[in-house]
Amino acid sequence: xxxxxxxxxxxxxxxxxxxxxxxxxxxxxxxxxxxxxxxxxxxxxxxxxxxxxxxxxxxxxxxxxxxxxxxxxxxxxxxxxxxxxxxxxxxxxxxxxxxxxxxxxxxxxxxxxxxxxxxxxxxxxxxxxxxxxxxxxxxxxxxxxxxxxxxxxxxxxxxxxxxxxxxxxxxxxxxxxxxxxxxxxxxxxxxxxxxxxxxxxxxxxxxxxxxxxxxxxxxxxxxxxxxxxxxxxxxxxxxxxxxxxxxxxxxxxxxxxxxxxxxxxxxxxxxxxxxxx
Ligand code: DGL
Numbered sequence: 327x328x329x330x331x332x333x334x335x336x337x338x339x340x341x342x343x344x345x346x347x348x349x350x351x352x353x354x355x356x357x358x359x360x361x362x363x364x365x366x367x368x369x370x371x372x373x374x375x376x377x378x379x380x381x382x383x384x385x386x387x388x389x390x391x392x393x394x395x396x397x398x399x400x401x402x403x404x405x406x407x408x409x410x411x412x413x414x415x416x417x418x419x420x421x422x423x424x425x426x427x428x429x430x431x432x433x434x435x436x437x438x439x440x441x442x443x444x445x446x447x448x449x450x451x452x453x454x455x456x457x458x459x460x461x462x463x464x465x466x467x468x469x470x471x472x473x474x475x476x477x478x479x480x481x482x483x484x485x486x487x488x489x490x491x492x493x494x495x496x497x498x499x500x501x502x503x504x505x506x507x508x509x510x511x512x513x514x515x516x517x518x519x520x521x522x523x524x525x526x527x528x529x530x531x532x533x534x535x536x537x538x539x540x541x542x543x544x545x546x547x548x549x550x551x552x553x554x555x556x557x558x559x560x561x562x563x564x565x566x567x568x569x570x571x572x573x574x575x576x577x578x579x580x581x582x583x584x585x586x587x588x589x590x591x592x593x594x595x596x597x598x599x600x601x602x603x
Contacts, residue, residue, distance in 0.1 A: 328394070328422045328563060329392040329394065329563070330392065330394065330562075330563045330564070330565050331357070331359075331391060331392025331393045331394060331563070331564075331565055332356070332357035332358050332359040332391070332392070332393055332564070332565060332569070332571070333349075333356050333357070333358050333359070333393060333394075333395050333396075333397065333550075333564050334358075334359050334360075334361070334385075334388035334391070334393035334395065334396035334397065335349070335358055335359070335360045335361075335396075335397050335399050336360075336361050336363075336381070336384050336385070336388065336396060336397065336398050336399060336400060336403065337360075337361075337362050337363070337398075337399050337400040337403075337520060338362070338363050338364075338366070338367035338368055338369035338370075338380075338400050338402065338403065339362045339363065339364045339367035339368065339485060339521075340362055340364070340484075340485065340521065340581075340584060340585055340587075340588045341399070341400060341481075341519065341520030341521035341588065342360065342362065342397075342399030342400055342520050343360065343362075343585055343588035343589040343593075344520050344521070344523045344524070344541070344543055344588050344589075345397070345399035345428065345520050345542060345543050345546050345547075346358060346360055346399060346570070346589065347543060347588075347589050347590050347591075348543030348544050348546065348547040349397075349543075349546065349547045349550055350570060351547070352544070352547035352548065352550075352551055353547065353550065353551055353554070354568055355566045355568055356564050356565070356566055356568070357564070357565045357566065357567045357568070357569045357570075357571075358569070358570045358571070359388065359391055359393060359570075359571050359573070360570065360571070360572045360573065361384055361387065361388065361572075361573045361574070361575075361598065362572075362573070362574045362575070362576075362581065362585075362595075363380060363384055363574075363575045363600075364574045364575055364576035364577075364580070364581060365574075365575035365576040365600050366380055366575065366600065367481075367485070368402075368450070368481045368482065368485070369400065369402040369403060369406075369450070369452065370402050370450030370451055370452045370453070370478065370481055370519075371450070371451055371452065371478065372402075372452065374406045374452075374456075377402060377403055377406040377407050377452065378406060378407040378410055378411075380403075380407075381398065381400075381403040381406075381407035381408075381411065382407065382411055382415060383600075383603040384603065385411060385415075385425055386419065386603075387598065387603055389419065389420045389423055393423070394422070394423050394424070394560055394563035394564060395423065395424045395425075395426070395560050395563075395564060396423070396424070396425045396426070397425075397426050397427075397428070397546070397550065398425065398426070398427045398428065399428055399520055399546070400428070400520060401428055401429060401449055401450065401453045401458075401518050401519050401520060402449075402450050402452040402453050402519075403427070404427030404428050404429045404430075404458070405427075405429060405452060405453045405456035405458040406452055406456055408425065408426075408427040408429075411425050412425055422559075424557075424560055426550070426553065428520070428542055428546050429453075429458050429459060429462055429518075430462055431542075431545055431546055431548075431549030431550075432459075432516065432518070432542050432545050432546070433459060433462035433463045433465070433466055434466050434549070435545055436463060436467075436470075436514065436516050436540065437463060437466060437467030437470045439513075439514040439538050439540060440470060440513055440514040441513055442511045442512070442513045443469060443470055443471055444470075444471050444473065444509050444511050444512045444513060444514075445463065445470055445471070445472050445473070445512065445514045445515075445516060446472075446473045446474075446475065446505045446506075446508075446509075446512040446514070446515040446516065447459045447460075447472060447473070447474045447475070447515075447516045447518045448474075448475055448477050448480075448501065448502075448505065448515060448516070448517055448518060448519070448522060448529070449474065449475075449476065449477070449518030449519050450476065450477070450478065450481060450519050451476040451478050453476075453518055453519065454474045454475070454476040455476075457474075459472060459474065459516070459518055460472045460474065471509065473505060473508040473509050473512060475501050475502075475504050475505040475508070476501075477497070477498075477501040477519070477522075479497040480494075480497065480498070480501070480519070480521065480522065480525065481519065481521050483497065484521045484522075484524050484525065485521070485584075487584070487587070489524055489525050489528070490528075494525070494528070495528070498525060498528055498529060498532055499532050502515075502529060502532040502533055503532075506533070506534075512537065513536065513537055513538065514537070514538045514540060515529070515533060515537055515538070515539050515540070516540050516542075517529070517539065517540065517541045517542065518542075520542065521588075522541065523541040523542075523543065524587065524588065526539055526541055571596070572585065572593050572594065572595040572596070573595060573596050573597070573598045574595045574596075574597065574598065575597075575598050575599070575600045575603075577597075578594075578595045578596065578597050581593070581595045582594055582595055
């Protein structure tokens with residue numbers, strides 16, 4: 327049965343809210359359902375299989391809620407779970423539904439920002455180890471050199487509201503320097519984790535003047551807009567009531583207190599028990 331419902335937006339925790347914010351700004355008429363798997367975040371250091379299992383459970387929940395389309399607004403889940411879900415699971419569990427990620431739309435465009443041909447990617451350990459950005463960017467821009475740096479401390483610092491602390495400065499300086507040690511002529515740095523837009527200015531301040539720092543929200547929003555235009559069979563099943571609802575697998579109080587930093591507006595969440603997933 328092909329249900330109609332909101333567009334699902336998923337992240338391991340809060341980061342996907344930076345993507346949802348830009349999507350809602352670009353496509354305000356649709357209904358959106360957000361799920362942050364805060365009880366099991368961060369996903370960045372977890373194994374492929376664990377990220378895949380957690381993400382699949384959450385995707386099934388979105389489908390039960392009637393979402394015809396789910397966006398994995400999490401680079402780690404996009405890197406480690408998306409392909410298997412699209413190729414192995416979707417044909418069995420919901421062949422008429424779609425699941426999209428954030429890596430491909432970003433890879434499609436990132437090469438256009440660089441003049442030196444050297445692009446840096448800052449991301450979680452999981453995304454870096456998957457090499458998804460290197461592989462995807464090379465499909466669209468074979469001449470671009472991609473340099474990656476894993477920043478394992480950044481998500482915990484941001485999630486604990488420590489992004490303006492001396493400790494955060496230490497780790498942001500350390501990881502940006504390590505990236506530039508790989509190649510000093512990097513002129514474009516992609517924030518390949520949906521948490522990082524919160525520290526975009528700080529990251530820029532540790533990079534040489536003139537280096538472009540690119541976050542994904544608007545890129546993903548433009549790509550979703552194109553996708554909906556090109557896929558009327560999905561678009562007509564996305565309901566249009568201009569609503570946004572939020573779920574978290576952890577404390578709603580914590581989520582509501584913290585989420586507005588990422589979403590830029592107050593959020594009132596409901597709880598989803600992971601035992602029920
Ligand atoms: N926001 C997620 C991403 O884009 C990662 C956060 C986490 O490690 O759970 O990769």
